[in-house]
Amino acid sequence: MSATAGPALIDAVAADVDRLCTAEPDVRQDLPDSVHKMRVATRRLRSVLKSYRRVLRRRAVGEITDELRWLGGLLGVARDAEVRAERFTALLGDTGEPLDDAVPASVDAAVPASAKQSVPAGEKSARREDFGQRLVAAERAIYADAHRAVVDAFDNDRYTALLGTLHALITDPPLKDSRAAEPAEPAFTKVLRRDLRELRHLVHSEHGLAGAERIELLHDIRKAAKRLRYSAEAATTVLGKPAENLGKQAKHLQGVLGDHRDAVEALHTIRTHVADADSSYQRLCDAEETAAARALEQYPDAVEFVHHHPLD
Numbered sequence: 001m002s003a004t005a006g007p008a009l010i011d012a013v014a015a016d017v018d019r020l021c022t023a024e025p026d027v028r029q030d031l032p033d034s035v036h037k038m039r040v041a042t043r044r045l046r047s048v049l050k051s052y053r054r055v056l057r058r059r060a061v062g063e064i065t066d067e068l069r070w071l072g073g074l075l076g077v078a079r080d081a082e083v084r085a086e087r088f089t090a091l092l093g094d095t096g097e098p099l100d101d102a103v104p105a106s107v108d109a110a111v112p113a114s115a116k117q118s119v120p121a122g123e124k125s126a127r128r129e130d131f132g133q134r135l136v137a138a139e140r141a142i143y144a145d146a147h148r149a150v151v152d153a154f155d156n157d158r159y160t161a162l163l164g165t166l167h168a169l170i171t172d173p174p175l176k177d178s179r180a181a182e183p184a185e186p187a188f189t190k191v192l193r194r195d196l197r198e199l200r201h202l203v204h205s206e207h208g209l210a211g212a213e214r215i216e217l218l219h220d221i222r223k224a225a226k227r228l229r230y231s232a233e234a235a236t237t238v239l240g241k242p243a244e245n246l247g248k249q250a251k252h253l254q255g256v257l258g259d260h261r262d263a264v265e266a267l268h269t270i271r272t273h274v275a276d277a278d279s280s281y282q283r284l285c286d287a288e289e290t291a292a293a294r295a296l297e298q299y300p301d302a303v304e305f306v307h308h309h310p311l312d
Helices: 005-028 034-051 058-092 105-110 121-154 157-171 184-205 211-239 241-273 279-297 299-307
Strands: none
Touching: 005 034, 005 121, 005 157, 005 184, 005 211, 034 058, 034 184, 034 211, 058 121, 058 157, 058 241, 058 279, 121 157, 121 241, 184 211, 184 241, 184 299, 211 241, 241 279, 241 299, 279 299
């Protein structure tokens, strides 16, 4: 374990840089989950640099995080489309029709029988199949275009410069001498406390909100949980089990709210593609609304650690 904050941080950052660089060849080949892995590595590195920014010189960190935001944005377009295509494929099934287990019985029962029978069975089946194919094909097309944009970016000067900057971050880190020389344990603890307080502030801000306002705040809470997770994981070598456990709790909260966000965004996409949908497509919307609600059922337990964590 490094005794001072600077070397300890650079050790953590080096692992993230390695993850990012290792993912590039797989993304070029479009291997399964490769875009996701590189996007996570990019986001993780940017988040760690932001959380531990006081150990590093501000200007240097700002330039690096700006470029990581650019790369993460390219990867994000591809990854989001990939997630939606996979989600819709599972939801609609191979035939393009809603799967029985994708639409809960309670939701199905809420659709009036008269509405279900408003279109002849053969025509309804054809519409479903056509809709399912269009829905999935649209997302796959977005993914293909976005993936090409990512690969093109790998071959341009901006990405090459970013890699050079990241390697220099390891070999010649822009450390603030006074901060970098501090003992690692209290310096890292201070960062985790700050990230935990920011998350707690957002959680407390949720009370009384509803509808679209609450949905957007939950998205912000998810991002804050993710930031806490990454800062805690970066501190695990220094702080041991407490940081490891905090990272796991933050990851769980991030996952719960990630499931909620995926359902919300999928619902929005379905509604965008189906301006004049009949009741059979409304069932898909109902299924995503149910998925979002089910994710939030886990939220109170997942967020409990924020209120009473011993770190404060």
